[in-house]
Amino acid sequence: MTRNAVSQSHQLNVQYGSKKSSSGVFLNYTDNQGIVLNTGIKLVSGRFTHDSKPLNWLSTAMNMMVNHTWQSVTPIGSGGMDALRSNIEMPPLFPIKFPDGTWSNTTYKIYGFEYEAMANPVHYLNSRTDMRYRTHIMGNAALTFYIAEGLELKTQFGMNSRIYRRREHQPFGIINHDNNGKGKVNAEESDRLYWQEETFLTYKKVIDRHRLTAMVGLSWMEETYSRFTNDVGNFTTNAFGVYNLGAGSEQNTQQSEWQRWAMNSYFTRLAYTFSDKYSFTFTARVDGSSKFGANNKYAFFPSGGVAWNISNEDFMKDISWIDNLKLHTSYGVTGNSELPMYRSLAVFSASTVLLNGTRASAASSSRMANPDLRWEKTKLFDIGFNLNMLKNRLNFDVSWYYKYTDDLLLEAPIPITSGYQNIMKNVGALSNKGWDIMVTGTLVSNDDFSWNASLNANYNANKIEKLNDNNADIFVGDDWLGGQSIVMRVGEPLACFWGFERLGIKDAAYVAEHGGRVGTAIRSANRTIIGRGMPDWTGSFINRFRYKNFDFLAEFQFVVGGNIRLDCTHTIEDRFGLTSGIRSLMTEAWTEGKPTDLPNQVQAIRIGSFDGQDSQLDSRFVSSASYLRGRHFEVGYNFPAQKIKFLNMSSLRAFVNVNNLFVICDKSFKGYDPEVSTRGQFEQNVMNYQYPVPRTFSLGVNVTF
Numbered sequence: 061m062t063r064n065a066v067s068q069s070h071q072l073n074v075q076y077g078s079k080k081s082s083s084g085v086f087l088n089y090t091d092n093q094g095i096v097l098n099t100g101i102k103l104v105s106g107r108f109t110h111d112s113k114p115l116n117w118l119s120t121a122m123n124m125m126v127n128h129t130w131q132s133v134t135p136i137g138s139g140g141m142d143a144l145r146s147n148i149e150m151p152p153l154f155p156i157k158f159p160d161g162t163w164s165n166t167t168y169k170i171y172g173f174e175y176e177a178m179a180n181p182v183h184y185l186n187s188r189t190d191m192r193y194r195t196h197i198m199g200n201a202a203l204t205f206y207i208a209e210g211l212e213l214k215t216q217f218g219m220n221s222r223i224y225r226r227r228e229h230q231p232f233g234i235i236n237h238d239n240n241g242k243g244k245v246n247a248e249e250s251d252r253l254y255w256q257e258e259t260f261l262t263y264k265k266v267i268d269r270h271r272l273t274a275m276v277g278l279s280w281m282e283e284t285y286s287r288f289t290n291d292v293g294n295f296t297t298n299a300f301g302v303y304n305l306g307a308g309s310e311q312n313t314q315q316s317e318w319q320r321w322a323m324n325s326y327f328t329r330l331a332y333t334f335s336d337k338y339s340f341t342f343t344a345r346v347d348g349s350s351k352f353g354a355n356n357k358y359a360f361f362p363s364g365g366v367a368w369n370i371s372n373e374d375f376m377k378d379i380s381w382i383d384n385l386k387l388h389t390s391y392g393v394t395g396n397s398e399l400p401m402y403r404s405l406a407v408f409s410a411s412t413v414l415l416n417g418t419r420a421s422a423a424s425s426s427r428m429a430n431p432d433l434r435w436e437k438t439k440l441f442d443i444g445f446n447l448n449m450l451k452n453r454l455n456f457d458v459s460w461y462y463k464y465t466d467d468l469l470l471e472a473p474i475p476i477t478s479g480y481q482n483i484m485k486n487v488g489a490l491s492n493k494g495w496d497i498m499v500t501g502t503l504v505s506n507d508d509f510s511w512n513a514s515l516n517a518n519y520n521a522n523k524i525e526k527l528n529d530n531n532a533d534i535f536v537g538d539d540w541l542g543g544q545s546i547v548m549r550v551g552e553p554l555a556c557f558w559g560f561e562r563l564g565i566k567d568a569a570y571v572a573e574h575g576g577r578v579g580t581a582i583r584s585a586n587r588t589i590i591g592r593g594m595p596d597w598t599g600s601f602i603n604r605f606r607y608k609n610f611d612f613l614a615e616f617q618f619v620v621g622g623n624i625r626l627d628c629t630h631t632i633e634d635r636f637g638l639t640s641g642i643r644s645l646m647t648e649a650w651t652e653g654k655p656t657d658l659p660n661q662v663q664a665i666r667i668g669s670f671d672g673q674d675s676q677l678d679s680r681f682v683s684s685a686s687y688l689r690g691r692h693f694e695v696g697y698n699f700p701a702q703k704i705k706f707l708n709m710s711s712l713r714a715f716v717n718v719n720n721l722f723v724i725c726d727k728s729f730k731g732y733d734p735e736v737s738t739r740g741q742f743e744q745n746v747m748n749y750q751y752p753v754p755r756t757f758s759l760g761v762n763v764t765f
Contacts, residue, residue, distance in 0.1 A: 061147045061181045065093035065100070065754060081112035094132070095754040096143070097185040101131040117206045121216075124199040131192040134185060137739065137748040139627065141236045143181040144749040148632055149639040151175060156182050163187075165235045176639050179235045187234055189301065193225040215259040222252040231298035242310065243295040245302050249288045256281040260327075269335040275328065282322040285401075289315045319401040323349045339367040341390075349397045349435070353404040356434035363392025384448035389441075396436040399469050403484035404433040428474075428483050436486065438465040444496075453505070457498040464525070465490045470548075471536075472528060487534070488527035490554070494520035497599075510606045517599035522553040537743050541630065541677040546742050547589065555593030555744035557625045559677035560584050564657045565650040565664070579650055579664025580674040591682035593744035596621025600691070609700065613717075615692040622685035624729060624736055627748040632730070633662055634675035642730060684726035685745055687734040693718050711764040719756040 075084040086107040094100040105127030113119040135142040154164045163183035166175035200218030232243040260277025294310035327345035348358040367388040406429035413422045444459030467486035500514040537546035547558040560583040597620035605612040648662040660680045694717035704712045725734045733753040
């Protein structure tokens with residue numbers, strides 16, 4: 061099902077300029093094969109830039125970028141019997157093809173047993189098509205007018221167009237994925253157009269030791285989105301693929317939608333510096349968004365900052381080992397308007413009903429209006445210092461921050477007597493506090509050898525401060541295995557996993573007294589918090605070495621703390637039937653004679669169709685999220701200028717590198733890679749069946765003429 065993938069990437073940059081203008085053309089072609097059969101992505105992109113100053117009082121700038129991608133995908137994390145799941149669960153006694161040349165699948169009886177129905181993953185990947193086509197066009201242009209000394213007016217306009225097309229073909233013959241033997245085609249198209257116009261006036265003045273910058277401006281932006289889908293089934297042949305929807309007699313789903321939102325802003329900024337020692341900055345902005353309720357579309361967001369450059373003080377002149385020392389602090393308020401469209405408005409849904417035996421169109425109210433829906437606001441305070449010392453060979457950038465977010469935007473439950481289940485509202489508050497630490501250093505530096513290192517570490521403690529009016533728990537996430545699996549609780553961080561504790565395994569004595577089935581899990585009576593998806597520390601450690609004409613880069617990435625919820629535990633350990641699984645079934649599954657009181661034990665191997673299933677979301681699903689990754693290693697050689705002069709090259713570098721060389725993680729993690737993305741708004745570090753992360757080796761050259 062997997063393969064050794066070959067990828068290639070080529071860039072060509074051409075830049076030229078004169079006293080009054082400069083231009084550049086940047087071209088790229090990338091072809092990345094996926095490590096899974098018939099997956100991968102191709103990219104073609106081009107960018108053009110042009111800056112000029114045709115008149116003393118006018119300068120212009122333009123930037124245009126176009127790229128197009130072709131991507132072949134396979135479902136990830138769906139939990140369905142897709143290739144990434146059946147690759148693990150299909151019993152290995154099945155060949156890829158039977159002797160007669162037909163694809164194997166588990167609907168065939170072997171040794172008289174009936175197996176859980178699944179398609180051969182190789183058949184699935186070779187026959188099914190799921191292509192995504194994306195075209196991204198982005199451009200902006202700016203005019204700057206120099207009105208008087210220190211006074212300039214800049215106006216700029218930008219557009220961003222994203223065109224998306226999906227073509228999916230599920231041919232009949234792929235068990236569990238062929239629309240009950242009838243085949244299916246899904247076609248989807250969407251277009252997103254965003255534009256922004258921004259104009260601001262800036263004044264700069266230096267008088268002796270005083271430096272002043274003042275700015276005032278305004279902006280408008282708008283985005284429109286349209287989407288069409290068509291799902292057709294019941295084809296008589298697979299030959300058409302996705303290109304003859306009319307050949308399918310089963311019109312399953314046709315949908316279309318159009319959305320629009322807009323925002324306008326007014327802002328100002330004032331910055332003052334005295335003697336390059338003391339700096340003060342104040343900003344203020346008013347933003348209005350169409351997404352919010354009629355009573356609260358606009359909000360005010362101020363901020364201010366102070367900095368003291370201590371190293372410029374007279375009393376620091378004799379301290380030669382300190383090159384720069386600056387203290388800084390700031391406080392400000394920011395807003396969040398990232399919520400789906402029209403959540404402040406009442407919405408009606410269209411459907412069909414039977415009236416006197418005849419199907420008729422109908423409409424019903426599906427969401428309440430909330431005219432008081434308002435901006436989510438975050439108040440941020442930070443304080444820190446910058447320290448450069450030993451002739452800038454050792455540098456520190458350290459900050460402590462505290463963020464308090466209130467008026468959280470959330471789909472909150474409401475009394476069922478209202479006729480609705482939930483409503484988008486401002487429901488509570490959340491805090492984040494932590495450290496941002498950057499340490500860089502030149503550890504060795506001479507003519508032949510140098511060693512530079514940098515450590516970037518970020519610590520964050522997250523806590524829910526309040527929810528709703530009575531601080532009651534709110535459950536979000538998938539309604540799966542008996543209920544929603546994420547709890548939001550006052551005093552706890554976001555992304556808390558909600559489930560049972562696995563306390564041990566039932567043996568014959570336990571079953572005789574309490575009932576149940578021998579070999580299945582003993583779980584707590586009630587659900588509780590069984591893990592937290594937010595990590596404590598994240599960061600990287602980068603080393604750069606140079607020896608004569610050779611250079612070497614070693615980059616490490618780390619996460620400390622937090623948990624991962626592996627939803628695939630449900631099928632690969634807990635509820636398997638006549639399927640394959642993972643190694644822990646053979647090495648850790650409970651058998652007679654083993655202890656029964658150890659937490660998070662693997663249940664006994666059993667056949668679901670004979671012995672029943674026993675699967676609940678419990679602490680066995682949860683693993684440590686900590687890991688250390690060898691992210692990137694590279695060795696390069698820079699050819700001496702005199703040896704490439706005859707080629708009219710100004711520089712030539714050859715290199716070899718490897719990405720994702722190794723990952724060290726806790727043995728409780730059973731997936732391919734512990735770096736898990738967020739699923740949904742609050743489901744941090746939740747994964748099901750992953751796409752394997754490849755180890756990539758690259759060879760390349762950098763040439764400059």
